[in-house]
Amino acid sequence: MQEINNSNQDIEIIDLYRDSFTRPRNKLIEKYKRLISWCERIYIISPVWWFRLTPRMEIFFDEVLTPGFAYKFVNITKTYAYPKPFLKDKTVRTYITHGAPSIPVRTLYLNSVKLRLVMGVYSFVFGWRLSLWFMTKQFWSVPFVTDSKRKKYLSRVEKDLKKDLKK
Secondary structure (H helix, E strand, O other), rough: OOHHHOOOOOOOOOOOOOOOOOOOOOOHHHHHHHHHHOOOOOEEEEEOOEEEEHHHHHHHHHHOOOOOOOEEEEEEOOOOEEEEEEEEEEEEEEEEEEEOOOHHHHHOOOOEEEEEEHHHHHHHHHHHOHHHHHOOOEEEEEHOOOOHHHHHHHOOOOOOOHHHOOO
């Protein structure tokens, strides 16, 4: 996208499937943490496999967005605590692609992928903000839709990026 190239903003792209995830991966995890600390905006793009994000995306959450770096638990009582987010200042946009159609996922499965992501991971790490729900977009039946529909999905991403670049 020309707007990104002309924006004079520093951009770093992480491709979880390009990076080696063989153990030990301490250097890679530290690199990711430095990038998360450095950035203002985070864009996460992932397909859904079996009602979860990809395994590498899950590893990213588990090993990068850790207690002490991304949040800490604050005790209320001896056995109860709440998460205090350390990355509240980050803007997060997420684009999730589904092979499934919208209706069964949103009804029978209670939109569990988005619900788990926003109410679980994101609320711990970025704090609870209603905007996290609305800035997590889902694209449905991706392998089965027309090229026109895929272009419409991509135009949604482009519109969001343009909006963010104006800030």
